[in-house]
Amino acid sequence: MxxxxxxxxxxxxxxxAGYDLxxxxxxKGIAEGVENSNYxxxxxxxxxxxxxxxxxxxxxxxxxxxxxxxxxxxSGIKCPVPIHAKDGKTLRTLCGRPAxxxxxxxxxxxxxxxxxxxYELGVALxxxxxxxxxxxxxxxxxxxxxxxxxxxxxxxxxTEQVEQGLHGLIKHELDDLAKSWPQKLPSGVIHAxxxxxxxxxxxQKCSGLIDFTFACTDFLAYDLAICxxxxxxEVDGALNITKASRLFAGYxxxxxxxxxxxxxxxxxxxxxxxxxxxTRLYDWVNTPAGALxxxxxxxxxxxxxxxxxxxxxxxxxGLA
Amino acid sequence: MxxxxxxxxxxxxxxxAGYDLxxxxxxKGIAEGVENSNYxxxxxxxxxxxxxxxxxxxxxxxxxxxxxxxxxxxSGIKCPVPIHAKDGKTLRTLCGRPAxxxxxxxxxxxxxxxxxxxYELGVALxxxxxxxxxxxxxxxxxxxxxxxxxxxxxxxxxTEQVEQGLHGLIKHELDDLAKSWPQKLPSGVIHAxxxxxxxxxxxQKCSGLIDFTFACTDFLAYDLAICxxxxxxEVDGALNITKASRLFAGYxxxxxxxxxxxxxxxxxxxxxxxxxxxTRLYDWVNTPAGALxxxxxxxxxxxxxxxxxxxxxxxxxGLA
Numbered sequence: 144m145x146x147x148x149x150x151x152x153x154x155x156x157x158x159x160a161g162y163d164l165x166x167x168x169x170x171k172g173i174a175e176g177v178e179n180s181n182y183x184x185x186x187x188x189x190x191x192x193x194x195x196x197x198x199x200x201x202x203x204x205x206x207x208x209x210x211x212x213x214x215x216x217x218s219g220i221k222c223p224v225p226i227h228a229k230d231g232k233t234l235r236t237l238c239g240r241p242a243x244x245x246x247x248x249x250x251x252x253x254x255x256x257x258x259x260x261x262y263e264l265g266v267a268l269x270x271x272x273x274x275x276x277x278x279x280x281x282x283x284x285x286x287x288x289x290x291x292x293x294x295x296x297x298x299x300x301x302t303e304q305v306e307q308g309l310h311g312l313i314k315h316e317l318d319d320l321a322k323s324w325p326q327k328l329p330s331g332v333i334h335a336x337x338x339x340x341x342x343x344x345x346x347q348k349c350s351g352l353i354d355f356t357f358a359c360t361d362f363l364a365y366d367l368a369i370c371x372x373x374x375x376x377e378v379d380g381a382l383n384i385t386k387a388s389r390l391f392a393g394y395x396x397x398x399x400x401x402x403x404x405x406x407x408x409x410x411x412x413x414x415x416x417x418x419x420x421x422t423r424l425y426d427w428v429n430t431p432a433g434a435l436x437x438x439x440x441x442x443x444x445x446x447x448x449x450x451x452x453x454x455x456x457x458x459x460x461g462l463a
Numbered sequence: 464m465x466x467x468x469x470x471x472x473x474x475x476x477x478x479x480a481g482y483d484l485x486x487x488x489x490x491k492g493i494a495e496g497v498e499n500s501n502y503x504x505x506x507x508x509x510x511x512x513x514x515x516x517x518x519x520x521x522x523x524x525x526x527x528x529x530x531x532x533x534x535x536x537x538s539g540i541k542c543p544v545p546i547h548a549k550d551g552k553t554l555r556t557l558c559g560r561p562a563x564x565x566x567x568x569x570x571x572x573x574x575x576x577x578x579x580x581x582y583e584l585g586v587a588l589x590x591x592x593x594x595x596x597x598x599x600x601x602x603x604x605x606x607x608x609x610x611x612x613x614x615x616x617x618x619x620x621x622t623e624q625v626e627q628g629l630h631g632l633i634k635h636e637l638d639d640l641a642k643s644w645p646q647k648l649p650s651g652v653i654h655a656x657x658x659x660x661x662x663x664x665x666x667q668k669c670s671g672l673i674d675f676t677f678a679c680t681d682f683l684a685y686d687l688a689i690c691x692x693x694x695x696x697e698v699d700g701a702l703n704i705t706k707a708s709r710l711f712a713g714y715x716x717x718x719x720x721x722x723x724x725x726x727x728x729x730x731x732x733x734x735x736x737x738x739x740x741x742t743r744l745y746d747w748v749n750t751p752a753g754a755l756x757x758x759x760x761x762x763x764x765x766x767x768x769x770x771x772x773x774x775x776x777x778x779x780x781g782l783a
Binding site for chain 1: 469472473486487488489490493510568570571572573574665666
């Protein structure tokens with residue numbers, strides 16, 4: 144649930160004068176995304192999404208995200224594209240923040256993921272990876288090994304508020320991951336945050352992907368591991384093998400995995416669980432009481448991490 | 464900031480099958496309204512607002528609100544109208560709550576009220592009062608004298624957390640209001656909650672009124688007093704006489720006030736301040752820490768109440 148920055152009618156009017164989108168007939172803060180302020184903007188030419196990029200996004204990264212959306216859309220991926228203002232720019236300033244207007248994507252994200260969603264997700268993810276091959280820019284993943292260490296230092300001993308012994312567990316696991324993290328795997332543009340609220344469906348088909356603010360250059364199979372973590376676990380913490388199998392089947396229908404990627408999947412899944420465990424821990428201890436955003440429970444990802452530590456091969460995920 | 468009930472894609476699909484609005488292409492929770500869950504619904508036939516009525520709304524009152532919007536729209540008032548489902552009903556059930564789809568109203572609410580907004584507001588309010596004359600239904604105002612006493616009992620001594628001595632001040636003021644509250648004034652349908660976020664503007668003109676969930680039958684001039692409190696005070700607590708004069712001028716350009724209404728204005732303004740002081744106190748002490756809604760500061764209305772207690776005639780509001 145977002146909307147951090149309240150955009151006034153006057154500010155919006157001045158901002159919209161820079162675009163050829165027709166008269167604004169409505170602009171409502173929407174409860175989607177937790178990193179940025181998002182508005183559903185209705186104009187004479189249709190609906191759009193207006194995003195104001197908040198604290199966590201590095202402004203220097205924004206051109207990468209804008210260019211990526213344009214590249215992906217040109218390559219046939221269904222995703223929002225930034226609107227060019229009259230001056231040609233896609234990134235401008237509103238209420239002192241970097242801001243962009245992007246096209247409105249039809250569809251709704253699934254509140255309850257089913258196996259068929261996972262198949263469609265796999266297809267969409269692989270198509271994204273294939274389309275990303277020809278994207279000329281790169282962006283380092285700030286939330287990989289080095290970033291995890293930084294986050295771990297920031298949360299410090301507050302981890303013990305969440306679960307006793309968690310500090311030692313993370314330290315041990317980070318050491319392990321540093322030793323076992325793959326050196327070389329097929330790499331390219333990854334979405335890195337393809338949770339259910341970032342993929343839309345209509346009529347039982349994927350209608351598009353949104354929110355590229357974590358997109359970066361990393362191992363493609365790591366993206367798949369993040370998706371498995373986000374989509375294929377039951378509320379009770381158990382892996383749903385059917386969903387995982389469908390996810391991999393969808394993915395491999397477009398881009399077959401190499402043997403080294405399959406072998407690396409358990410460690411990638413541990414790393415993916417660590418990444419969300421750490422960011423959730425950080426938010427858990429840093430979200431003030433009464434904030435408009437409810438921090439997500441880090442323990443969900445602690446359970447997933449523990450699960451993957453017991454996995455010895457990708458067959459445990461239903462992957463042959 | 465609302466959205467209490469998360470509507471799933473499956474629930475929405477089943478619900479929308481009851482309407483002739485075309486395929487749903489999007490449904491996003493919007494950060495408007497604090498009493499209900501509101502979604503901006505995009506369908507093949509255009510944008511709509513989907514509302515789920517939450518705890519504070521009495522389901523028995525909903526037909527009054529639905530009929531009122533239809534009556535007002537037929538009388539030329541710009542306001543949303545409820546969409547009739549295939550079965551003819553405007554009120555149905557979604558996620559176990561009463562739910563309605565209403566038309567999307569163009570415009571934006573003013574984040575910073577200026578004098579010209581106040582004039583337009585006055586015109587719109589008077590037009591609403593005139594159009595309401597022919598509305599055949601009535602609804603008792605639950606948030607008048609008797610309702611204030613009930614709220615006061617509910618908040619009890621917790622008032623002292625907000626300001627020392629507040630309990631005694633409210634008790635004394637409620638006694639005073641009971642004695643001085645008008646017995647007879649021109650009455651009819653009032654909006655009763657026409658704050659800036661409930662009136663939209665486009666191109667310097669009022670484009671419509673929304674949110675009739677507090678509408679009821681009461682003194683018309685009481686509605687005007689509520690508007691003066693909501694629109695004509697500066698952040699520092701001072702009345703802006705220019706804004707108040709413009710509000711009254713706009714109102715009287717459509718419906719001139721009677722002498723007894725002008726005389727009653729100071730006590731109506733005190734009552735209006737008491738109503739919002741009490742509901743804000745109630746929310747202040749009853750909103751759990753970490754809730755998605757930030758309760759509004761009751762002290763703002765305490766200051767307004769104190770101001771009106773020092774007023775001896777409507778001339779103090781810039782009303783001749």
